Amino acid sequence: MLFHRPETLENAIGIMQAGPVRPLAGGTDLYPGLRDGPPPAALIDLSRIAGLRGITREDGGWRIGATTTWTDIVRADLPALFDGLRAAAREVGSVQIQNAGTVAGNICNASPAADGVPALLTLDAEVSLAGPGGSRRLPLGDFITGVRRTALGEGEIVTALHVPDAPGGRGAFVKLGARRYLVISIAMVSAVVIPAQDGTIGEARIAVGACSAVARRLPGLEAALAGCAPEGIATVVAAADLSALTPIDDVRGSAGYRLDAVREILGRVIVAALGREG
C-alpha cells in the first residue's frame, strides 16, 4: 500500500503524474465507497497542502481552497451572498462529516444529491484544476458532467473554487429530507437574489439538486423572475417550466413528488433570498 501525503501542490501533481493514485481529503466519500472491501493500493492525502485550504478574498471575488471543509465555510465571515452555501454546509451529513468533508470532495464525488453543488452553482462558482498539463479553470456546471463523472483529466486535481462578487446578493437554500440529520436529500433548492433598487428582483440565480443527474440552474425561471416584485414570485414559480428537471423514482420519493415539492420549495427559497420571511 502506498500512501502519499505531500505538503506542496507541486509534489502532489508530481505524484499524480507518476502513477494511478486515488486522491483522499476528508475521506467521507472514499471510505464509505469501499463498502466491505480493501482500501485502494495507492492514495494521495491532499489534506496537508496548506495552500489548498481556506477562504480568501481575491480580485473580483472569493477563492475557496479545494480542501476547505464545510465547517470552515460555516465559521467563515462571509457576506449574505453566501447564506445559501452556509446553510448547505450545515446540512452536509453531520458535524463529523462537516469537520472532515471538503468542498472539492463534494464536487468531485459528483453525486446527484451533493449538498454543496446547488448553492455553488448559484454563486456562479468556477473550478480551478491543476495537472501535468498546467492549470485551467472552468465553470462548475461544466466540471460535473454526469452521475459520478467530472471533467477531471488524467492526473488532475481540483485546487480551488472561485466565487465572483455580487454586490447586494443574498443566498438561500432548502434541503428536503425524510429526517433531520444525516440524510440524503429528496430534493434541494438554492437561490441567489440580487435585488434592484425598487425592491423587485434584479437578478435571480436558481439551482435544483437531486432532481437530475447533475444539479441544474433554471435559466428560464431566472429570466422570468428578473424585474419581478415579491408579490409576483408565486405566480412566476407556479408557471415555471421545470421540464429541465428529470427526477427519478427511488426509495426517497417519486419523480412526481419531487417535481411537486421542488415547485413549492422554489417559491420559499426565492422569497428567503430576497430577504423576506419564507
Add this chain to the structure above:
Amino acid sequence: MSLDQVTDGLAISFDLNGERLSLSAPPAERLSEFLRERAGARDVKVGCNAGDCGACTVLVDGLPVCSCTTAAAQVEGRRVETQSGLAKADPDGQALVAAFQRHQAAQCGICTPGMMVSAVALLREVAEPSEAQVQDALGGVLCRCTGYRKIIDAVRDAKGSASVAPGGVGTAMARVDGLPKVTGTEAFGDDVAPAGALTLRVIRSPHHRAAFTFGDIEAWRAANGLDLVLTAADVPGVNRFGVIPGFEDQPVMAEGEAKFRGEAVAAVVGAGERLAMLDLADFPVRWTPLPHALTPEEGLTAALLHEERAGNIMCRGLVQRGDAEAALAGAAHVVEGDFSTGFIEHGYIEPEAGFAERVGDRIEVHCCTQAPYMNRDAVAKVMGLAPEGVRIVPTAVGGGFGSKLDLTTQPFLALAAWKLGRPVRMAFTRTESISSSTKRHPSQVTMRLGVNADGTLAGADFFGTFNTGAYASWGPTVANRVPIHASGPYRFADYRARSVAVHTNCTPSGAFRGFGVPQSAVAQEQLLDMAAEALGLDKLEIRRRNALTNGDETVTGQVFDTGMGILDCLDALKPHWDRAKAEAAAFNAAAIGTKRRGIGVASGWYGCGNTSMSNPSTIRAGITADGRIVLHQGAVDIGQGSNTVISQIFATALGVPVERIERVSPDTDLTPDAGKTSASRQTFITGNAARLCGEALRAQVLRLGNVSEAAVIEITPGAIRLTDGGAERVVPLSGEGYALEATESYDPPTKPLDENGQGDPYAVFGTTAQMAELEVDTALGTVKLLKITAAHDVGKAINPLLVEGQVEGGVAQGIGLALMEEFLPGRTENLHDYLIPTIGDVPPVDTLIVETGDMHGPYGAKGLGEHCLIPTAPAILNAIADACGARVHHLPATPATVRAAILAAAT
C-alpha cells in the same frame, strides 16, 4: 519514492489522550481500526464504517470526526481524544459522566462514546447549550435505545450537581451497570477477543436465490495465506438451527442453494490484517441465479422453500369468538381498509460480534446475545456436542430489540475455533448485519370494524398476511400473537382474526419489539379513528367506551381480576388531550400558510412472556462468610435495565441496600437460566424469580436468627445482625463458598389456546395509550412532531427513570416505523439508505406512569419493553389524518407518501 510517502510498517506518531504514541500500521487503515486494535482504544466503537452512525467519533485536534472515514496516517502529528481519555481527564468529559449517569442517558451504551465525545466538543465552545445546539452537535450520532431525550437532558445539565440516591423498588436510581458505559470501559461483542485471535468473515449470497458450487477453495485459501475455509461440509453436528421447536430450518451455511440475499455459504478465517486487504468478491464460488419470490403473493405460488410447507405457508393463526360476520352485518357503521408495513431493521448500533475459543473438550463463545441458554443449546446441536459442552458468555449488548435472540456469529465462531484450536473473532459489517439479520415482519392487513350507534364496538374481522422470509425464526410466534392482540385492549363479543406467515426469498423475519403487534395496531387503531369519525365521536372517548376493564373477557375469553389498566391510561391522557385539541384548533383557525396541526391517540396492549408456553426464569443468590451478597443474575441486560431492576427487586425482597448487591453477570456456567430477554418478560418473570430468591434467602436468615418477618437485616463480614423490635440477634457466617444461598424459579401461569384461540395465553398484559401532537406541511407532506404524551400502566414502576427511558426509546422506534423506515433487500442495506430517527426527529416525550398493580408481577410490576412502541405509529398516523385529512395506509409515511395522501384526500 518521494519523501512524503508512507508505506506499510512505517510508524504513525500522534497524541492519544495526552500520551505520545508511535505505532506502525497500513497507512490507509481506518483510524477506528487503528485506534481499537493497535492503540488499545476499544472505547472507539464501530457501527457502520461509513460515517452514518457516529459511534466511532473521536476528536482530532479538538474537532469531532468519524474515525471510520479517516485514514490512520492522517493523524500523524495530530492530537486525538477518545471517550475513555475525556472521561478520565477532561473537565467537560467528567461532568458528562456524572450527568449521563444521573439522567440514565446511556441505555445499551454502544453509542455513548460517540455521543459524549461530540458533547465535549460542544461544551468546550458553548457552556450552556440550547436544545437546538445539542441536537446540531449530536445529530451525527445515532442511538437506537434512548430516543435521545435523556441524552439532551444530560448534556444540557452537564454542569448540574443533583445526586441520585440508590434504593430498592420504586427508586429512580442510576443504573447499577452504568459507569462502564459512560466512561468508555464497557466491553461489547467486538471488544473482548484476546490479542492474536484470528478473524472470521462470512461469504454470503449476492442473489435473492441462487444455486452455487465452489471452485478450488483449498488453492484459494493457500494462495491468500488464510488459515481455514468453512462450508456446510464442515459442520460436525446438525447444519440446522432455529428458535421454535419443530421449526429448526435454517442452515449455518447453505447447501447448494442460497435462499436469500445475504445467506451464508462459507466462512474464511485468517489474520485480521490479511483479511482486511482481501477482496472477498474473489472467493471461488459460482452462482446460478434462480427465480425468486420477495412478496407473499409471489411466495404463495413459488417453488417451495421447505418441502413440508405447502404453498410456502409456514403457519397460520386464529382467534375467534361469537359471530363476527353477523355482528358486522348488524353494525351501525362498518369501516374497513387495507394497511401495510414493510421490513423493519432493528438497527442496533452494535453489529453482531464475538469470539470463541476451545477450552479442552468444550467450546466457549463470548458474544452479544439476548438468549444465552438458547444459544448454548443451538450451538451444541450444530457442533454435535452436549449442551454442557458449550459455554455462552454474553458480553455487553449494544442493542438487541429481538434480533440478537437468534444465532448469528456463534456457530461460525464455534466451528472455526474448534477446528483451529485458536481463538477466533468476528464482527458483522453493517451491510452484513442488515442484509442477513432478522427483521420485523412486513404485514398486509385487511380489517373490518363495526360500531354500534352508541359508540360500542360491534365486531371485527382481521386478516393479516406476514412475509416471514426464507426461514422460520420467530415467525410462528408472530402468527400466534397477532390474532390475540389485533383487537386492541377493547371489548369484543364477536371477533375473528386470522394470520398467515408466508415464506419468501427474503432475510428471515423474526422477533422485533412487539412481535407483530405494532403492525396490527397500525390497522386497528386507525380504523377505530375512522369509526369515531363515522359516529361523530371524540377519538379518546370511543376508546374509553370500549376499553377492557377488570372482569371483562378478552377476545380469547381470558378474564383479569386485576391489572387491566387501559382505562386508567386513557384517563391519564384526558387533560393533555383536551389541551392539545384546543391548541391545534386555535393554531389551525389562525393558519394562513401550508402548515396544519393535528393530534392523534392510540392504545396498545401486550401480553408479557411466551404465548401459552412455559418460560421460567431462575435466580440464584448467596451470602459469603465475609458478608458479600452475590446475585447470579442471568437475565441479559441489552440496555433496557434488567441488571438494575433485578437488583432492586432482589435487594428489596432480601431487605438490604441495593448497593450491597454484587452481580455475577450472565454466563451459562455461572448463572442459572433466566430465559431470553424478549417479550417484555424480564421484569415480570425474572423479577419474580429474584423476588422469590430474595424472600427465600431472607426467610433462611430470619429462621436462623429466630426473629420475626419485621426484622431488619444487616449483613457484615462474618455475621448477619438482626434487629427485631428492641431485640438484636447475630447469625454467624462461616464456610467456603456461600454460607447461605437460595435458588428460586418462576414460571407464569398460562393456559393453552383451543382450536378457536380461546384460553389464557398470558398471566399479565401491560397496557398503554399514547398521544401525538404534530404539524404537517401540507404542501410538502413533511411531518414535524411536536410532542408525544405516553401513558403506560406498568403495574408498579420498579425504577421510574428506567420506565421513562424505555418509553422514550420505544416511541423513537415507533416514529421510525411510522415515518421513515423500510428495509428493501438489496437496496437499503446501510444506515444512509435505511433511515432511523436522529436526535432531531424525536420530540419531547411526556411519560405518564400509571401504576394499577398486578396480582402476578413482582411488587405488582409488569413488563414494558414492547408496549412502548405499539401505539406510537398509529397515534402519529391518526394525528396526520387529523391535521390534513390524509389517511396513510401504507407505511412509511414519508413526505412523498403523505403528500400523495393529501392530494388523494382533496379529490
